Amino acid sequence: MSKGILARKVGMTQLFTEQGTVVPVTVLEAESCHVVQLKTTATDGYDAVQLGFGERRPRRTVKPLLGHFKRAGTEPLTHLAEVREAGSPPLGSRVSVDLFAPGERVDVTGISKGKGFAGQHKRHNFSRGPVTHGSHNIKQPGSIGSTDAARVFRGMRMAGHLGAARSTVRHLEVVRVDSERNLLLVKGAVPGPRQSVLLVRDSARTGVIAG
């Protein structure tokens, strides 16, 4: 069985461990995460728990959604996400950060920061050409195909829109769980700007990875 929670990214800071080393952590806040719907194989074809997060004014919510939240017995919420095979917690109940314990590994999913139209170097980690010796090839992509093909193949890595896409960072360590303030402190960086809403699930990677 898996588990998940919706949380808001507060920002990053660093913590001292007992050994005196410093750990970079991202602070996630999960004040208003509720169970909105329980999906079952019988009715929906699969088992899942739908979670909701973030206050939303009832006047700004469309009526079908109002009914959806009313059935769950929660306030209207801004974000909805599903976690598959997450058991059957009571409908409308609040999901607490206690779900996770320090030392556990989690996957964090969110929308990454938008970078706009980016070149090959930033978007696909291309190398640049020589800067000196009369080079005019500093930020060019290089060859994009052969003359024989007489066309460019699909999926060729080129400049274009970067970021603002769904992204998951896997296998992050939970450093601290603060149930009083509903905080989840996760080691390392997570996708998206501050204030963005993220889905935190227990890690799909079961094998232990060093570090």
Place this chain on the structure above:
Amino acid sequence: MNVIDLLQREQEKAEVPVLRSGDTVRVHVKVVEGTRERIQVFEGVVIALHGKIGSGTSFTVRRIASHGVGVERTFLLHSPRIERIDVLRHGDVRRAKLFYLREKVGKRARVRERRQPLGGGGTSLRRAAAAAEEPVEPESAEEPDLTATGEAEPAGELEPENV
């Protein structure tokens, strides 16, 4: 106050000496040797303070080890590995970063001692405490009181020069 500030505040030590560039300090660091832990002392001149107030503040200490080799170590001010910091003397320096000391050898690499309190920071009292082999930490709490008395002194000194 936001959550991040609160988390940082919780990390900070209750009392920490007021350091300035040029100060000669003795840093007591916990070192793990095999299985046991002991205290190692690193004594030298503070050549740089990094970061604003908060748990991430650090400072760099430079000392001349054997054979005249300069050794620099950077410590996190609020690190639990630091047992204690003694301020032995205050230096009279004109800049915040004393990286120029790296190029100086021997007598030129000295930092003149500052005897007058600077800006009424209550420094003279702290120096007296350091001489008495006392930890410097307790004084930082007294500082607000000293500011008032210390400030009056330098102002009085300056007047004759200006006239």
